Amino acid sequence: MSTGANRGIGKAFVEALHQAGAKRIYATARNLESLQDVIAIALDVTNPDQIIQVAQQIQDVNLLINNAGVLGSGGFFAPNSIETAQWEMSTNYFGTLYMIRAFAPILKQNGGGAIINLLTIASVVNVPVFASYSASKAALYSLTQGVRAELAQQGTLVVGVFPGPVDTAMSEGVPLDKFPPIQIAQAALQGVEQGNEDVYPDSVSKQVFAGIQQDPKAVEKQFAGMLPQ
């Protein structure tokens, strides 16, 4: 089951799940019009009552893909930065927390299963051109580690995926080479199959992580240098 499955990386997850031969795919989105060849379910990850209702309807989930996410514009000192940060936190962090709280007991009852959380390289180093988005994804990284520890006993594999720039609406206008969404979805599913907790699905992701292991301060400065002077 995937959230935000109507476009971008979420849509690619549906394709990759079909390719992998998934028996039943629940695809959730706020707008259902573009969902085909799946069981389409309306779901806004910021609506906990709706999430609980959906969880009551589908008791056979063994893979939960927390893909839905938002990115606002402007730095921490933009006039609307508090509203932007609240929007990003309520979708990226609290939305994922609601989903995991609702579906963890279902995964348990189905033998453990797995959760995929869509993080980003900006989870591990602040990218000041996406300042508060980075902060919300850093919180989500910490949540991912904590949930992994708490769900270990019930045998749920919790996978964090850390893409670099991906070619979707979210990164429109970002002047960088971008990776195809299907590459990210396939790498994430492969991570689940192989039992990898951390998935670096593209060359930028791998490069940033290698840099952080060597010299984290240099990586911080490199991203800080991307801000227009």
Ligand SMILES: NC(=O)c1ccc[n+]([C@@H]2O[C@H](COP(=O)([O-])OP(=O)(O)OC[C@H]3O[C@@H](n4cnc5c(N)ncnc54)[C@H](OP(=O)(O)O)[C@@H]3O)[C@@H](O)[C@H]2O)c1
């Ligand atoms: N693109 C990148 O460069 C990149 C890099 C690293 C990580 N990521 C992460 O990958 C994930 C997918 O992003 P994307 O690139 O595919 O972006 P996208 O094309 O903008 O798609 C975002 C998806 O999230 C959904 N969504 C947003 N708010 C929602 C809510 N409250 N409830 C339910 N669904 C909601 C959107 O649905 P609507 O159509 O209803 O808005 C859409 O399906 C995100 O978590 C993002 O942070 C992206």
